[in-house]
Amino acid sequence: MNPFHYVRASDTSSAVRALADQAAPARFLAGGTNLIDLMREGIERPRAIVDITRLPLAGIDELPDGGVRIGAMVRNSHLAADRTIRERYPLLSQAILHGASAQLRNMATTGGNLMQRTRCYYFYDGAARCNKREPGSGCDAMDGFNRIHAILGASPLCIATHPSDMCVALAALDATVNLAGPSGTRTLAFGDFHRLPGETPDVDTNLQPGELITSVDLPGSSARLPSTYRKVRDRASYAFALVSVAAALRVEGGVVRDVRLALGGVAHKPWRAATAESVLLDHAPTPGAFARAADAELAPAVPLARNGFKIVLARRVIIATLSELAARGAR
Amino acid sequence: MSIIRRAVEQIAQVMPNRAEDELQRSHRYLGQPIDRLDGVEKVTGAARFSAEYPVEGLAHASIVFSTIAKGVIERIETAAAGQAPGVITVVTHLNAPPMKVPAPMSIGSTPSAGSTSVKILNTDRVTWNGQPIAVVVAETEERAAHAASLVRVTYATEPAVTSFEAAIAQAKTPKDVLGESPEIVHGDPDEALRSGAHAVDLTFTTPPYNHNAIEPHAAIAVWTGDDRVTVYDTSQFTAGGASSLASLRPTSIVSAPLFVTNS
Numbered sequence: 038m039n040p041f042h043y044v045r046a047s048d049t050s051s052a053v054r055a056l057a058d059q060a061a062p063a064r065f066l067a068g069g070t071n072l073i074d075l076m077r078e079g080i081e082r083p084r085a086i087v088d089i090t091r092l093p094l095a096g097i098d099e100l101p102d103g104g105v106r107i108g109a110m111v112r113n114s115h116l117a118a119d120r121t122i123r124e125r126y127p128l129l130s131q132a133i134l135h136g137a138s139a140q141l142r143n144m145a146t147t148g149g150n151l152m153q154r155t156r157c158y159y160f161y162d163g164a165a166r167c168n169k170r171e172p173g174s175g176c177d178a179m180d181g182f183n184r185i186h187a188i189l190g191a192s193p194l195c196i197a198t199h200p201s202d203m204c205v206a207l208a209a210l211d212a213t214v215n216l217a218g219p220s221g222t223r224t225l226a227f228g229d230f231h232r233l234p235g236e237t238p239d240v241d242t243n244l245q246p247g248e249l250i251t252s253v254d255l256p257g258s259s260a261r262l263p264s265t266y267r268k269v270r271d272r273a274s275y276a277f278a279l280v281s282v283a284a285a286l287r288v289e290g291g292v293v294r295d296v297r298l299a300l301g302g303v304a305h306k307p308w309r310a311a312t313a314e315s316v317l318l319d320h321a322p323t324p325g326a327f328a329r330a331a332d333a334e335l336a337p338a339v340p341l342a343r344n345g346f347k348i349v350l351a352r353r354v355i356i357a358t359l360s361e362l363a364a365r366g367a368r
Numbered sequence: 369m370s371i372i373r374r375a376v377e378q379i380a381q382v383m384p385n386r387a388e389d390e391l392q393r394s395h396r397y398l399g400q401p402i403d404r405l406d407g408v409e410k411v412t413g414a415a416r417f418s419a420e421y422p423v424e425g426l427a428h429a430s431i432v433f434s435t436i437a438k439g440v441i442e443r444i445e446t447a448a449a450g451q452a453p454g455v456i457t458v459v460t461h462l463n464a465p466p467m468k469v470p471a472p473m474s475i476g477s478t479p480s481a482g483s484t485s486v487k488i489l490n491t492d493r494v495t496w497n498g499q500p501i502a503v504v505v506a507e508t509e510e511r512a513a514h515a516a517s518l519v520r521v522t523y524a525t526e527p528a529v530t531s532f533e534a535a536i537a538q539a540k541t542p543k544d545v546l547g548e549s550p551e552i553v554h555g556d557p558d559e560a561l562r563s564g565a566h567a568v569d570l571t572f573t574t575p576p577y578n579h580n581a582i583e584p585h586a587a588i589a590v591w592t593g594d595d596r597v598t599v600y601d602t603s604q605f606t607a608g609g610a611s612s613l614a615s616l617r618p619t620s621i622v623s624a625p626l627f628v629t630n631s
Contacts, residue, residue, distance in 0.1 A: 039514055040453075079517050164435030271575070 038076045042085040049217050049251055052089050057219050057247050059085030065249055066090070067110060067149040070141050075154065079163055080170055094148075094251055097121060103257025106215075109148030109250045113203065114139065116147060126255055128264035128283055132206035135268045138275050148250035151204060151214065151230065154241060155197035155305075156277055158182065168194045169238040184343040185279065188351070189335075190304040195238030196341060198302055199231060200277050205301035206266060208309045209283040210259040218248035227253075231306035238305070262287055262295060263366055267358045269302075269350060278302035280351045286322065286362040293317045293326075298334075298359075303351055310334045313355065322363040324356065331355040410582055418600040419586035426588070427456055430512035432502035432519045434494040437528035441492040441501060445520040449504055452518055454511035459503040464489040470612035476547035480615070481608035494523065 042059060046052035056063050063085035064072060075081035094108035097119050105121055116122060117133040137145065159165040159177045166175035178186055178196055186196040204227075212227040231242055244250075264285035270276040281301035287294050296317045298310040313330035320326050331352040338348045409415035434441075446458040467490055470482030486495045494501070502519050506512035529535045542550050561567050581602075588600040603609045 038510060039517070077513075 039079070039082045039084075041076075041083050043088065044085065045088040045091060047091055049092060049094070049249065052087055052092060053217055053219060053247060053249055056085075056087045056249070059087065061246075063087060067146040068112070068144040070137070070145045070149065071153040072149075075161075078161060080161060089249070100254065100257065103260055105255045107147050107253045107255070109146060109252055111147045113137070113142040113145045113147070113150060117142065125260035126206075126210060128210060128262075128266055128285060129203065129206045129255070131266040132202045132281075132283055135266060135278075135281070136202035147203075147253055150201055151207075151250060151253075152242070153200060156200045157186065157197040160197060169197060169234070172237070172239045180342070182343065183341040185277070185302075186341055186344050187304050188338040188340060188344060188347045189300075189308055190233045190306070191339065192234040192236070192238065194236065195234035195305065197234065197238065197305055199304065199306050201307065202266070202268060202278065202281060202301060204231070204307040205278075205281055205283045205299045207253065207255075208307035209264075209285060209297040209299035210255050211297070212259075213254045213256075214250055215252045215254065216244065216248045217251050218245055220245075222251070224254075227307075228309055234305045259285070259297070262297065263362055264297070265358060265362060267354055267361075269354055280347055280354050282351075282354045282358045284355075284358045284362055286359060286366065288322050288363065288366045291321055292319055293322050294319075296359075298330075298355065300334075300351060300355075303338075303347060310355070312336075317359075322359070322366075324360055327356045327359040327363075328352070330359075417583045417586070418602045419584060419588060421588055421600050423588055423590055427505050427507065428509040428512045430504045430506070430509070430516035431500045432504065432516050432521075434497060434499040434501050434523075435521070436494055436523050436525050437497040437530055439494050439523045439525040441494065441521060442524050443522040444502065446502065448518040448520075449502075449515040452506075452511065452515035454507040455515045456505045456507065458515070458519070459489065459505070460501065461489055461492050466490055467616045470615050473608070474544075474547040475605075475608070479605070479608040479611055481603075481605055481612040497528075 044055045044059070046055050052065065056065065062081075062083050064081065064083040064087070066072060066086045066088045067090060072081060076083070090110065092110055094110040095112075095115075096106075096108045097111055097116065098106045098108075099121065100106055103125075105125065107116060107122075113133050113136070117130045119130075123130050133142065136142070154160070155169065157167070157169070157178055159167050159181060160169050162177075163170075165177040165181075167178075168174060168176050176195060179193075183196060185198065187198050207227050210227075214225045214227060214230050216223050216225065225243060229243055232240060262285035264283070266281065266283050268278045268281040270278055278301045280303060283297070283299045283301070285295070285297040287296070296314045298313050300308040300310055310330075313334035316330040316333050317326055334355070335348055335352055338351070340348055404410070406415055441461065444460050444462070446460060449455060450458050467487070469485055469487055471478070471480040472482050472485075474480045484495075486493075486499065488500055489503070501521065502516070504512050504516040504519070506515055529538075544550060583602050585602060587602060590598045590600075592598055597613075599609070599613060601609050
C-alpha cells in the first residue's frame, strides 16, 4: 500500500470539494471492501482518500411515484433486509444476498457496489499484462485462464466481467443513479452508468472526474413485479457468478406484458438483455419463446478458449428462470 | 504407528460408506458439532496470534516474491526501497548471509520442517512463482510493505513445467515421506486388478482448494542474547520448526542453537 493523504468529509458538497482539492489520483472511501484490497495489492495507488462514511446518505426513502431512493451509504445488508425493498423489489434483495458474505455485506455500500472493479485474475496480478490496469500493456487473460471472462460486449483489449450481483438486479429494475460533482448534480440511467471496454478498458464507468454517487432510484413502474434472481457459480456461496440472471415477468391474458432480463458474469457491465425482452413482449410465455429469446440475445456471444460453456449455460439459465416465473404466474 | 497414519485410518472409519464404527458409537464427541475451545476468542478477535505478542523495539519485515515461475534474477533494484521512509535494511541474495537449507520435513528422531531444497535468499535462481527473493525491514509494517512494492526485478525467464501431467515423467520416488516408507502395499493390487471379474479404471480430478488460515502468516523473532532467539511462530510442529531454524546457522547472525516457543 502506498502512502496517501486522508480526509474525512461530513457532507456531500464538502466531500466533492475535498476530492477536487486533492492531488490526483484521489478516491472516495465508503465500505472499502474492494478499494482497500486493491490498495494492498498496489493495483490502486491513490495519493488521497476522502472518507465519505459519515455522509448523511444512509436512508431508504419512498418516492412519489411509488419508487424508492436508496442512499449511497446504505449498507448492502440493510438494503437487502429493508421491508420496503423486500415488498416492492424482492429481486434486489435476493441479488444482494447472493453476493459476497454476511461480513462483507455489512460493510459494503450501495454506491461502492456500483464502483467495484473486475475480479479478473490478471487485473489483480501486478506482474501480468492488463490494459485495464495499465493501458496499452496488453491482456494476459486473452490467451490465459479465461474461464470466468466475458462472452458479450468484450473488446480485443479487455475481456473482463463486472462482478456485482446487486447491479444485475438494478439493471433489470431500470434504476437511475444520482450524482454530485464539481459542476453540479445529474442523473444517469443505470444502463448508461457502466461502460463496455471498447478502446478504453481502464474506464469502468461514465462518472466524470470528481463525481460522487449520492443515491440510486428505483422507479415505481418496476415495483412488485413477479421476479427472481438465479446465480450459477463454482461454490454454493462466496463465489462470483459464472452466469447470473435477474428476471421479472408479468403475464396478462396469456401474453407477456412486461419482462425484464439482465445477465451477470457475462460482460464488462451488467448486461440488460433488451433483445430477448423484445422477442418475448406480447408473445405467449412458452418454453419455445424463452429459447428463441435466449438464442436471439446470445447470437452475438463470442467464446474464448475456456469459457464457451458460458454461452450454453446462459441460454439454459435464461430459459429456466423465465420458465420458473411463468409457472409461478400460472399457479 | 505414526500419528498421521493413525489419523488417516480414523478418518477412513468415519467415512459415510463404512459400516457404523464401534469407536463412533462409544465416543460421544465423534461426529458431533462441538464448539472449539478457542472459537469465541477467534471470531471475536480476542485470540492472541503469533504476531500479536507485545515486544519492544519491534521491526517489521515485508517479503518480495518472484513473479515468474522459473529463471534467473538478472537485476534487482533496491535503492528506492532502501531510501523509503522508515526502512532499516533490504536483504536480497546479493547481501544475505549464507544459510544452510533445512533438512526435508521429517518427524523422525531429528525433527525437521524443511519444505524445499532451494537456497532461499542465497541464490539468483527462481524455482517457483512466489519464491521469496527479498526482505524489506522497516520501522512499521506499512512502511515495510510500501518499500517492498518499490523493489524492481528483471529476470531471464526460462520455460517452466507447471502441470502435474507434464512433470510426472520426471517424478522420482523419495527415500521417505515424513520419515516413513513412501510406499505401503497391502496384498497384491496388480494381481487383483488382472484377475478380478470386473476392473474399473477411471481418472478423478479435484479442483484446487486454498488453505485460508484465520491467522496471518507471521512470526516474531526476539534476540534475547547473542546466541539465543525466541520465535513466536504459527506452527503445529514446534520441534521441527525449532530445529530447522537452528540448522540455518547463518554464522554472521547466530552461532548457537535457537530456542523456539510456540504461541
